[in-house]
Amino acid sequence: MTNILNEIGIENYIFLSVILFCIGVFGVLYRRNAIIVFMSIEIMLNAVNLLFVAFSTYHQDAQGQVFVFFSMAVAAAEVAVGLAILVSIFRNLGSIDINNLKNLKG
């Protein structure tokens, strides 16, 4: 059994995940809709997960994948809690435009 990376190369995974990550960052900065912001965060998480798996293969080690599991668990929890917060914000403010959330202004 050959290593799949012989065919594709670890760099390409790196680039892919970098691009995905940057798209996530861009989404967070660009959009005002909190749900889309959340989705962008998910994209960033996935970019990292992808890199984990790629390196797990590279090192032929299961530990990378184990971390992906944990990361998924955290992501799931985060999304659940985050969306719940969003729902309650929506209930209170009638909008989820992040520009309206300026209570942190000093």
Add this chain to the structure above:
Amino acid sequence: MNVSVLLIILLVGAFATYFAGDKLASKVALLFSLVAFGLSIALLNSYNAGENISFFKYWINKPAIAYSLTADGLSLIMLLLTTALTPLIIYSSFENEYKNAKSFYALILFMSFAMTGTFLASDGLLYYIFWELSLIPIYFIALIWGNGDVEERKKAVVKFFIYTLAGSLFMLIAFVYLYQKAGSFLIADLYNVKLSRVEQFWIFWAFFLAYAIKIPIIPFHTWQAKVYQKAPTVGTMLLSGIMLKMGLYSVLRWQIPVTPIASKTYLPILIGFGIAGVIYGSIVALRQKDLKKLLAYSSLAHVGLIAAGCYTLNIDGLRGAVLQMLAHGFVVVGLFFAAEIIFRRYETRTIADMGGIRSQAPKFASLFMILVLASVALPTTFNFIGEFTVLYSLSQINIWFALLGGTTIILGAYYMLKMYQQVMLGETNARVFADVSFHETLVLVIIIAVIFIFGLYPRPINNLITPALDQILRTLFRIQ
């Protein structure tokens, strides 16, 4: 038995007072403070008998901090001052009603604990901890139980707190630097660490800032008058009677021996600071309208002279300074108590509202007069011995120092007698002034007795402190 027992007693006392409830608090606090006083007498005895009363235990390994308490003559005498004044101060407040008395008295004992620790600690960081710890209770005492407008009080007290804290921070920096050099916070190691001139310069002024604010030496005194005025009298007594002496003690214990070259170099400047304080404080005191503020400025003047004595770096100056510290501690407590006695009856501290008390309260007038005379250092009072010795040591350095410092004799008499005249003398006051009660008399009589006993026979104190001061000077001049 060693000195840490004393600390434990005071700390336990603080808790016990808190849990005793508002009604019993003052009595429990008095009991514990008296026990502490008795204990410190016992410690003195065992020290005189040559027993080892120090305590040493490593506390934190890295950085190396030891729970190290050492008592020599100097520490012991300051200890005695603290433990003797604490019951007196507590007892003096017996006729006052305080809200939440349990916290009040617990804080007093806690403060006493912290100050005792400061006088005993021989590890730099431990000392620093006690030093800062003593600030917390007085902050609350002044803030919560103080008098006058709340906003102004808050302003004054917060200023005091932050100001002294900021000063101490420089001391902490100095300690950290010393630790880098010496690898230990223990005082003996700090004494032995080799420092260059420039290093000594920085460390010296860092220490100076902390102590100058605490003592206070002008121009770092601006917190003092307001806080004295706003704090409850008990707080003022604690501040002026004991806490100021922490700064002076620290000058002798920490600043001078650690930075000998700098101390010798800046000797004239520092004496100048002290004497400027004497003159400035006396002159400002002349025109104060508030009795407590006047006493605050008089305290500034006296403390300036003590500081000048500390910085003379000769045995007379040091001994005089210590004697004067003790004398000033008692007298200033007495004077503030006299102000409190008037306040209890007239509800005012404005001098202009007083006058004509003497014909109504002859007993109080006599006791107050004696305190005033002690404060102006009449011979046979304890203050005279201190003042004379300090002035003598100043004259050894330069006769002009003695002359300028000696203006305290004239100006002190001027503002104190002027105050006494405006407060006590004149046509009988229209308002009734009940003469001093038993409690009040007892407090004043104890203070006066101390003033006269040691004013006539200071030898026990001399014998106790002289070896310790000699040791400091030997360290200072690096004589083995």
Add this chain to the structure above:
Amino acid sequence: MIHIPDFAHASTIQIVFCVLAFITVITAFLAIFSRNPIHSALYLVICFFTIAGHYLLLNAQFLAIVHIIVYSGAIMILFLFTLMLMNLNKQNEVHKPRITRLGAIVSFCLICIVLILVFINSKPIEGEYIATGEDYQSIKVLGHVLLNEYMVPFEFASILLLVAMIGVVLLSKKEKTEK
């Protein structure tokens, strides 16, 4: 040293990778840019599927399945439910001011350039990709690792999920402020 795929002589795997990668990036972009949040969510689902494809490509079958279950199956459904709950599909999002968008684009470019340059210049240790032939990512092995070495974090993860669950229930419950 960048490994440029030789498209003329590309192997099947390489083609599959390129296609998958292309879809991933495009759908990610679309997810961000589409006006309608429902569309965004659907694009994102596709994106996640392609990522699962990458996992499969890397021989991590279990992970791919879990990924599909968790992300596409749970998280995205949650998103869709929320969107429908809020009835946001019609909501027209007001565009951000130009300066904000400019800032977003600048930072996007910046982070892209920085990261890519860093990775390019980081001079990875050149070497043969090892293939020990050992089984390291079957369910059996993973389960072993997960429940031996990482047992405590595993349990903590479960607690985390439990706590999240409770928290969500509490958060989304209607507050009884009217009393």
Add this chain to the structure above:
Amino acid sequence: MNTNLALLLLLAPLLGFLFNIFFGKKISKTASGIVGTLTVVLSFALTLCFFSKINIDQQPIKIQLFDWIQISNFRVDFGFLLDQLSILWLLFVTGIGSLIHLYSISYMHDDENMHKFFAYLNLFIFFMITLVIGSNLLVLFIGWEGVGLCSYLLIGFWHKNQEYNDAAKKAFIMNRIGDLGLLIGIFIIGSLFSTLDYTTLKTAIASSANLDLAMISLAAFALFIGACGKSAQIPLYTWLPDAMAGPTPVSALIHAATMVTAGIFMITRLNYVFDLAPEVQNIIAIIGAVTSLVAATIALVQTDIKKVLAYSTVSQLGLMFLALGFGAYEIAVFHVITHAFFKACLFLGSGSVIHALHGEQDMRRMGGLKKVMGITFITFLLSTLAISGIPPFSGFFSKDEILMTAFEHNQALWVIASLASLMTAFYMFRLLYLTFFNEFRGTEHQKSHLHESPALITFPLIVLAILATIGGLISLPTNSWLNSYLAPLFSKEAHEAHHFGTTEYSLMAVAVLGGLIGIIIAFVKYIKQTQVPAEDAEITGLAKVLYNKYYVDEIYDAIFVKSINALSRFFRDYVETTLSSLVFGLGKVTNEISYQGKKLQTGSIGFYLFVFVLGLCSIVTYLFLAQ
């Protein structure tokens, strides 16, 4: 035995003080007065014992109690020295003190706080004894400050009157200026000789080869400043006339006979120091002469009977300093003693007059008292003759000695001193005439109550008048008992008895003639022409300047008191606030920084994220470049 007796001598008045302070109120006024008097009489009796003892064996008695102040290279003990000088001083301190106590029993009988008065008087005697018998300068200093304190307490005895309190305060503070001088002197002596003990000091000075004469002069000068304060010399004399606010026995005891002579005692005690500083001695002589003239001129026009006596005291003290300046210590001491007799008598006499007039002190409201107050008048007359230097009264001998010494050393000063004594004769007789002769000028009410004072008042007057008359016997020009008695004290040979030739006799004649001229002028003015001094508002010209004491008080007030108060106000209102605002300024700066920094927190998440990304980029870049 000596120790116990000496301690009893010292402590008896202290016990009297304690008794009167604690129990005086409980017993009757007279009883407290008697207790006070008895303690002083006891001291006097003991002094007589010591006096006879020292006359026999000539040996000073030294008593060491315990150590007091520890200085690096020496120690100051509580120690007492009973030698010729201190016993002499004790004699008249306790002697006159007893008489004045006796006098006060009657004089103060109407005062509700009589027990306190006696307590303070006793305390004063105690401190005066301490001052006199201390064996070193610091014990002297205890007494020195202590008598100042008692003077303060007694001047302000009627404490409801703020003017009296001002006078008391002034006395204390001016004394303290002198005290600082004394302390500086003590410091210099201590550091030069490592001792403050008189006998050790004397031997140290005698035995040391190379003395630092400049420092010794400085010390002597500083000590002289101290003496100036206590003995009311220029420039520190203004407190003494004001001190007349106190009850009259106090003026007699403290401000005429005893306390004010402390400066002379101290200089005499340290004669061996002053002998080494001739330039300081010159200053002393000049100051003494000038003081005596200035005070005499002021006394010429005063109308308050006690003020006249006060300025006369200053003037006489000036004469004593003149003698001290010439190194004629025994002459100064002689004048101290005679002055104590006649001035105490004069003050007590004036007290008797004031008592009869119910507190009236203005001579313009007196007159004609000769008829009703016979004993007072006669004693007063005898004392006035004594102070005017008319032979054979005591003042003649002492004053004449001083003038003669002055003539020998410095004729300019002699002229000044003679002028002063001429004026003395004038104003004293002016006082006498205005008070006792012609018609009574007071109110009818006062007139109806005129009476001779009771025996308790007149008895001390008689005793003192006798002493004032015959006191000169102790030091006759040719055969001076005093000189030989005091001889052991002085390092150089006692002043040779003046060689009596034509010069001396003519000098004597001039002095007597001067006195007579003064008396005659007064007689012409106040008896023949029956003039009465003008009312305050009508005084003009030079008389006004004199009447207002050369405006010295006002000048001092303007220069020192006002300026220091202005400085105090300036410090309080400007310096304090500036310093305070500096400290607050630090806080304000911090506050402002934080306020400006707060604006960064816009609350816009987009902005935060943007900054966050930038930060991330820079960190990554940094980490990468740092490798």
